[in-house]
Amino acid sequence: MIFFYIDCSMSFSSSIDSIPYTSLSNLSGIPSIDVAGSSVVGPYNDIILTFGGSYGGSYGYQLIYTFDTKNSTWNSLTTYGILPPIRKGVRPVFSYGRLYAFGGFNNFNGAYYNSLDMLDFRFFNWTNITLSNAPSGRDGYVSALLSDGNILYLGGYVSGKTVGLDIVYLYDTNNNLWQNMSTAGTTPESRGYFTSVLNLKKNRLIIYGGESNRVYYHAAVPTLAVLDLSSNPFTWISQKVSGNFIPPHLLLHTANVVHNYMILAYAAVVSTAILIYGLSAFYKWYKVTGFSNKFVATP
Template identity: 35%
Template sequence: MFSIFIFLQLMIIANSYSYIPLNRDEHVASYIDNKVFFLGGETDTQDLTNDFFFLDVSIPFNTSSLPMYDLSSITQIPYNRRASSVVCETVKDAIFVWGGDLCLNCSSPLIFAFNTTAKVWNAANDKGIKPPRRRFSSVVCDKKAKIYILDGTFDQVIGNITTYNYSNELDIFDTSQLNWSQGSNLNAPIPHDIGNATLLSDGKIVYIGGSSAYGQYLELTQIFIYDTLNDKWSKMNTTGASPVARGFHTAVLTRQGHIIVYGGENAPFIPASDQLLDLDTNVQPFKWTIPSISFTPNPAPFKGHTSTLVGDYMIVAFGWCNNGTGSSGSFRSNKIIMLNVNDTNNYMWVSSFTPPSNLSTTSQSAAYTSPTESNSNNKNNNISVIIGIVVGIVGIILISVAIFLFYRRYKNRDDIYVIPSDDTFKKRSKSVI
């Protein structure tokens, strides 16, 4: 019995981070309840998936050993790729997923929602004038729990030819009323897709980049701003650096008011030369800088990835990487890389994550300054893990011996009748989100 106990405990330790995601791109990511949830995307073997899993960001971890957990046991998970997901600040237990591609002969609601408390997916019973399903849209949610959806492409079948139609409609979904409406498109950007939207604290949405047609990328030196309070568009010519035009990039807003743009292509499957950008929204007009970083993880994705801000870490997940030889040298990844954005003057790629409540504003000990230091950090972390496992095993053995001796001492007593059971071990092995 005690050998089984030890074996089960070792299996729990070994399999604590057992889920390894497939190489993928065009998935969605959402941060809520100390977890980054990932859904769908395209893999090397499937065009559409409903893979559903999360990264636990309530605990420290290293990018070489990620605390990933599979949620495939949950039912009604929507298949998708090229969709958009968003979490509303005032809706505490929901992830909303909009649009995206469907499988042939499939039908699906425009809006799905995952209830993180009940652990169920539901289709939104939406009302109003529904927009056409689009892919590659820019989506944000304001403090009134209204979702703003701009741009994207949709299909129009003419004869046997399917064409992509580019949109610049601004559709608004009120999550409290489950109702659709439209915002103004006067002075809005031209129809496009694969751009990016970022909501500022003053209720304005900053739209950056995109493509008006395949291979025709929008300049970043001119950005468009939508005022959610007054339903008005404006455009701004930025100062500072002149970043390369691009699409397929991602962006996060730091607590210092800087928009960090990562990735993007400026020709099909060709990464933009300046993969990391900083837009300071504290000055008027906004100012671009191109951070100088001595070391970048390799491989690093440039399109089809997601970027999620957790505390002072921008977590970049999966996507297409490129070895410098164009589309023939591109490959999907299942890796995660992280950028520490705490210091606006010194962004650093890091290998270790510390939960926000324990973050130090000065500690940069996990920074990627060179491949040599990175390997040294990984070795130290691996040694720590090994030591922890050994200590755990020794502790388990000592406890098991003590229980065995106690059992031997009292097994012949007439007033005790024990029926052995391993139900307790089964309960311990169940995963809980």
């Protein structure tokens, strides 16, 4: 397993020329899991949690693992209550001491789950809060916690086919309610196993990559799209980008925001590059290449 972190204490700007990283691949207890969900949890946001996934082609293993970023230790987490079925393709969301895990897929029994399971971190107790009007079971979607307490769910696979991005599903964590919203604007192509990040300053959701067909890989277009969350209904808007580097299509990658940058790392399609996408007003791409003591960025 490859496990590392990037030191983001440095400032990101258009003059960026290197990013230091530290390998943690030699740590003991690293779980060997595939397509697991992950979330940053804890009162100080210093714990990385993994949920579900598959291990060696099976699902009979530990449901949750945690990584303590302060002590650099991996542990399995014992939980109680109504334990969720282990599945993959889930994007869990952490909010005010609770972890919400929706959907997922089990490729052994072919089940798509539309259950919503909540883990209370005070007692590490699971509760199933699935409602009759919950969205259909899916995996490979994206999720985001909005400032009003709603969790946004978008896209993914339902019964092996990608679903359109013209419908946004919202779960109200305050009132335990599901609702859906039709989006405005030019809708991007449907997709699964893509990523999203929130640009809180502009109240926008930025999605990247993914595939529009699971059987024969087809990159969803446009590769990057922006959903304006400040409008009602939410509106897809066009966004011009710059930079000499044209990023590849990515699938099963990761995306995180650091300052004004979205960092895309690793993928099922391209596994040798780390990409940096500027979320500033300039919307400029940077490519980070190499795997030595430093990554070298090329505009």
